[in-house]
Amino acid sequence: MKKTLLIAISAVAGLVVLGGLGLWLFLDANQFRPQLEAAIGGALGRKVALGNVKVALFSGGMTIEDLSIADDPAFSTAPFVTAKAVSVGVDLMPLIFSRSLHVKSFRLVDPQVVLLNSSSGQWNFSGLSQGGASSSAPAGGSMAAMSIAIQKLEIANGRILVGTPGVRGKERVYENVNLEVSDLSLTTQFPFRVTAKTPGGGTVTLDGKAGPVDVTDAADTPFQATAVVSHLDVASTGFIDPASGLAGLIDFKGSLASEAGRLRSKGVVNATGIQLVQGGTPARVPISIDYESDYGRKARTGVVKQGDVHIGKAMAHLTGDYSAAGQAIAVRLKLTGERMPAPDLEATLPAIGMVLPSGASLTQGTLDVNLSISGPIDRLLISGPITLANATVAGFDLGGKLGALSSFSGAPTATAGAANTVIQTLAAALRVAPDGIRIDALNLVAPAIGALTGSGTIAPNGNLNFRMAAKLTGAAASQLSRVTSVGQPANGIPFLVQGTSANPVFVPDVGRAVSDLAKDPETAKKALSALGGLFGGKKR
Numbered sequence: 363m364k365k366t367l368l369i370a371i372s373a374v375a376g377l378v379v380l381g382g383l384g385l386w387l388f389l390d391a392n393q394f395r396p397q398l399e400a401a402i403g404g405a406l407g408r409k410v411a412l413g414n415v416k417v418a419l420f421s422g423g424m425t426i427e428d429l430s431i432a433d434d435p436a437f438s439t440a441p442f443v444t445a446k447a448v449s450v451g452v453d454l455m456p457l458i459f460s461r462s463l464h465v466k467s468f469r470l471v472d473p474q475v476v477l478l479n480s481s482s483g484q485w486n487f488s489g490l491s492q493g494g495a496s497s498s499a500p501a502g503g504s505m506a507a508m509s510i511a512i513q514k515l516e517i518a519n520g521r522i523l524v525g526t527p528g529v530r531g532k533e534r535v536y537e538n539v540n541l542e543v544s545d546l547s548l549t550t551q552f553p554f555r556v557t558a559k560t561p562g563g564g565t566v567t568l569d570g571k572a573g574p575v576d577v578t579d580a581a582d583t584p585f586q587a588t589a590v591v592s593h594l595d596v597a598s599t600g601f602i603d604p605a606s607g608l609a610g611l612i613d614f615k616g617s618l619a620s621e622a623g624r625l626r627s628k629g630v631v632n633a634t635g636i637q638l639v640q641g642g643t644p645a646r647v648p649i650s651i652d653y654e655s656d657y658g659r660k661a662r663t664g665v666v667k668q669g670d671v672h673i674g675k676a677m678a679h680l681t682g683d684y685s686a687a688g689q690a691i692a693v694r695l696k697l698t699g700e701r702m703p704a705p706d707l708e709a710t711l712p713a714i715g716m717v718l719p720s721g722a723s724l725t726q727g728t729l730d731v732n733l734s735i736s737g738p739i740d741r742l743l744i745s746g747p748i749t750l751a752n753a754t755v756a757g758f759d760l761g762g763k764l765g766a767l768s769s770f771s772g773a774p775t776a777t778a779g780a781a782n783t784v785i786q787t788l789a790a791a792l793r794v795a796p797d798g799i800r801i802d803a804l805n806l807v808a809p810a811i812g813a814l815t816g817s818g819t820i821a822p823n824g825n826l827n828f829r830m831a832a833k834l835t836g837a838a839a840s841q842l843s844r845v846t847s848v849g850q851p852a853n854g855i856p857f858l859v860q861g862t863s864a865n866p867v868f869v870p871d872v873g874r875a876v877s878d879l880a881k882d883p884e885t886a887k888k889a890l891s892a893l894g895g896l897f898g899g900k901k902r
Contacts, residue, residue, distance in 0.1 A: 391417040391424060398426075398450075406490050408432045408442065424450040429470070437478045437486040437527045445473035451514070467514040474521045476533075481687065483660040486527075488581045517541040522558070524600075534600035535561055548575045554585075562595025564611075568618070581659065584621040589614065589629070596636075601691060606740035606796070607640030620659075628654040628668075638713045638742060640796055641822025646709035649673055651680070662687040666695065674706030678731065690738040697735055701728040704753055714744065714794045715822060719758050720864045727753025727785070733792070744794040753785040761811055763868045764832065764857070784809060798822050804830075811835075818859065826866055828859035 392415045403410035413428030426448040433442035451467035478486040518540055525533035539558040546552050551573040558566045570587025591614040602608050616629015631651040635644035650672040657664035662685060669680030678699030685692045704727035711717060718724070733746035759781030786807040793800040799820040806814040812835040818828025831854030861867035 391415045394424070402431075406431065408434075408490070412448075423467075426450065429473075433476065433478075434486045434489055437480070438476070440476065442486060443470075443473055443475050445470045447471040467512065467516070469514075469516040469518060470520065471518050472520070473517055474523070475517075475539075477522060477524045478527045479524070480527055483662050484579075485581045488579045490580045512546040513544065515541070515543040515546050532600065536566075547573065548577070550574055554587075560591075560594050560598075561600060562593075562598030564594040565592045566590070566594075570618075579623075582620075582623050584619075586619045587617070589616055589618050589627075591615075602740035603690070605640070607637055607642060608740050608742075610634065610636035610644065623659045625657040625659060625664075626655070627657070636710075636713050638744075639715050639794060639822070641798070641824070642715040643712040643717075645713040647673060647706075649710065653680075657686075669695075671697070671699075673710055674703065676702035676706040676729075678702065682735075688738065690740050692738050693735060693742075695735040697731060697733045699729070699731050701730065703727075704729045704750060715799055715820060715824075717824070717863045718755070719866055722758035723756050725754045725756045725782075727751060741796050742794075744792070746792060748790055748792050750785060750788040753788070755783040755785065757781070758783050760808060763866065764811070796822075801828075804828075813854075815854065820863060824862040824864065826859050826861055826863060829856070829871065830859055831856050 395412050395415050398415070399410045399412050409432040411428075411430040412426050414426070416425045417423075427446070429443065429445040429448045430441045431443040433440060448471070449467075449469040451469075476486070520539035520541070522536040522539050523533040524536070536558045539556070541554065541556050543552055543554045551571045553571050554568070556566070556568040560566055567590045568587045570585055572583055572585035574583075576582040576584075591612065594612040594614070595609075596602070596612060597604055597609045611634050613632040613634075614629055616627060619626045629652075631653060633649045633651070636649055637644050652668065652670040652672070653666065654668040655664055655666055663683060664686075665683045666681055671678045671680055676699065678697055680695055680697050682693060682695035684694070704724045707729055708718065708724045728751050730749040730751075731746065733744055733748075735742060735744050737743045760783040762781060786809055788804075788806045790804040791802040793802070800817075801819070802817045804814070804816050804818075808814070811832070813833045814830055815833070816828055816830035818826065818830075820826055833854040856871035858869050858871045859866050860869060
């Protein structure tokens with residue numbers, strides 16, 4: 363009985379002593395602040411300022427009310443990291459009995475991190491791995507005052523701003539950033555997981571391993587990760603001018619690997635509602651790209667090694683290079699495709715500001731393209747030859763639009779919206795730019811009509827301005843010779859296409875015929891006579 367009582371009294375006494383130590387440490391925890399500031403600052407090579415420090419005895423840690431880590435002075439005088447609350451996991455026994463601080467974990471709650479990337483490709487965190495060797499390391503405080511073994515590093519509900527030194531107000535903001543790093547070490551690999559919300563409400567998840575930390579440049583630390591990006595809003599990324607018209611949602615699933623300053627990425631990009639130019643409208647079908655890219659961080663240039671573009675059953679190939687050295691990413695790409703099913707591509711035309719006439723659709727045909735895509739991504743220039751072959755445009759009567767031309771071909775007058783136009787070939791040189799679309803060397807061959815040639819523009823608002831000529835063949839030419847007193851001119855019958863893409867209007871080009879009168883009276887006479895028979899003297 364006495365022995366039991368003695369044990370109980372000893373236990374109570376031990377608890378009182380331990381409680382007293384805990385109370386003393388709770389009241390005097392700020393004694394460790396200089397050590398923490400010196401150790402963290404020495405490890406990072408940055409000045410670190412901490413607020414009030416408390417010991418949470420029963421949770422096995424310390425809490426810090428405020429944290430501020432200075433930026434590299436070459437980038438900014440504002441803080442690199444700020445946090446209202448930091449939880450530090452420590453070994454309590456060494457802390458209590460020898461006042462030696464062994465840090466096991468850090469958890470930053472609601473921090474803000476500012477990442478700055480200079481024109482030379484350097485990041486403001488590049489020098490962190492140099493630790494106390496950095497000239498910006500804080501003076502005073504001995505790293506030997508405590509040992510650090512970080513088993514876990516966490517960021518909870520963080521906010522990351524990504525920008526350029528000296529440029530304020532244009533940072534890209536990533537909210538709700540969560541980071542978990544286990545067994546953090548400078549000399550070995552360590553696993554990590556990052557999740558974040560992107561501007562515009564998308565999400566990013568990275569799972570992988572990083573390390574060993576590059577002691578020369580932390581940004582060159584190798585890593586491998588799987589990446590999942592969901593509903594990234596192109597217009598909200600901050601990489602482009604919102605007024606450019608470039609828009610859409612991007613989903614990505616693939617892999618990222620960085621080593622020696624080169625980032626290799628491979629995976630599948632799915633784009634929905636893509637719009638490429640101002641005045642365009644979102645594509646009505648998704649676009650999928652199987653791609654592989656190699657990017658040099660310091661040169662800020664990359665190469666698209668593979669880019670298989672899938673639109674329904676149509677596939678094109680995208681290759682080239684790109685640069686992130688300017689204010690916006692600039693590209694030099696080539697898009698090639700052969701015998702792509704035209705009906706599958708029709709729904710993508712609005713993305714570049716082109717639409718078929720109201721009620722019309724492509725039901726047959728193949729398309730060949732050989733396009734160059736160049737310039738900043740928010741001011742793209744797309745140019746090159748396109749060829750449409752063996753196509754049928756349902757719901758559009760080209761002969762009817764040309765007035766009496768439909769009767770020349772022997773075709774009956776069609777019911778509105780029921781006619782089809784068969785196109786043997788349509789070849790042209792296409793140029794799509796922020797100021798609109800230009801089509802040159804246009805040559806359309808419709809077996810029932812003949813050949814239509816010319817050039818013109820489509821404004822961003824859809825207005826048409828084309829100067830064309832029609833060379834009738836077959837029955838249409840025979841009918842024209844019966845209607846007019848002379849045959850058709852050698853250069854074709856001049857006419858204009860006006861109105862809008864949705865509602866094109868064909869009118870006689872009397873001005874061009876009159877202009878030709880001085881050059882070749884006989885040809886002009888034929889043109890004017892043909893115009894009278896073709897259009898009945900009236901605009902349609």
